[in-house]
Amino acid sequence: MRITFCTDLDKSVVVANCEKRGWVQVSPEDDWNIYWAGTQTCRSLFSVDSGYRMHDNQKDLLVKNIKRYRRDLEKEGNVLAERGDSKYLHLDFIPVTFVLPADYNMFVEEYRKAPQSTWIMKPCGRSQGSGIFLINKLSKLKRWSRESKSPFQQQLTKESYVISKYIDNPLLIGGKKFDLRLYVLVTSFRPLKAYQFRLGFCRFCTVKYDSSVAELDNMYVHLTNVSVQKHGVNASPSLTSTTANDRILKHKLMDNIFSIIVPPSGMPDVRWNKIPSQEALGDFELLIDEDLIHLHEDE
Structure with missing residues (x-):
């Protein structure tokens, strides 16, 4: 079967990789299997009535849904909601997070527990x-707040933010911060059926990690986003490693990673939309902290 694709983006990397797989490019008016499109094109193509839905994964909605997920598990008495030292033992996969300006007072209360902490x-x-x-x-x-002209007292603001406790002890490779980008295809939500793409990739900072106040504004130290790091002096187009230790470490990580991507059966509706689409393709960005090293040494 010939696979056809079209795109409204002028990106050679998209076309080149599709053609490399033997796919044939066609126009949007033709019969296509895959349409690599921008947001506006998607909104014009797919509506609720068509059976398709666009997943707008805004950060504040993700935070709200995870908090609802935790509360529902607690009400059920689910073992996953078990706590220790006031922290979740099994659901501690996101840092303490608030939405601003709505949660400003709660954030201040949390901040004062550890003044001078980084967020x-x-x-x-x-x-x-x-x-x-x-x-x-x-x-x-x-x-x-003053510069954005959006006082916290106002209910309507130009832009909402999430503010999270900064993970200042990340696991480092070569002294540099990194995270993992993984891709997952969900083909069914009830029952939940998901496939994780075998290959992911690491996103690296181009400058060695430094948690000092002097480097607080240096995004090359703190942000792994490719769109940021590609402008760095030491940017590298690719970096691979396949040593035996890497393979062992990967397998030790997989159980924890998959429990985040696909939660156990009996998952409440709050993790997904009430009327989910038939399929969804998403990505996960996972930051590993240095505690992984201590766990590895204890085993």
Whole structure:
């Protein structure tokens, strides 16, 4: 069977990789199997009535759904909601996070438990590292509020942000911060059936990690986004490693990673839309902290 594709993006990497697989490019008016399209094209092509849905994975909605997921498991008395030292033992896969400006008072209460701690702010509706910055003082947050002309007292603001406790002890490779990008195809939500793509990739910072205040504004130290790091002086187009230790470590990680991607049976509806689409293709970005080394040494 001949696979056909079309795209409305002028990206040679998309066309080249599709053609490399023997796929044939056609126009949008032809019978295509795959359409690599921008957001606006998707909105015009697919509506709720057509049986397709667009997944708008905004950061604030993700945070709200995960919190609902935890609460539902607690109500059920599910073992996954077990706590220790006031922290989740099995659901601790995202840092403490709030949505601003809505959760500002709750954030301040949490911040005062550990003053001078570092937090990372991300605009809910943006991507590719745009608009992200770190803070370690409330005064910086208040200054940002004034500069954005969106006082926390107002209900309507131009842009919402999520603010998360910064993971300042990441696992490092060559002294540099990295994270994992994995791809998952969900073909059914009830029952849940998901496939993880065998190959993922690591996103690396181009500058060695430094948690000092002096480097707080250096995004080449803190953000692994390719769109940010490609502008760095030491940017590299590719980096691979296949040593025996890497393979062993990968297998030790897989159980934990898959439990995040595909939760156990009996998963409440809050993890997905009430009327989910038939299929969904998504990606996960996972940051591993240095505690992995200690776990590895204990085994």
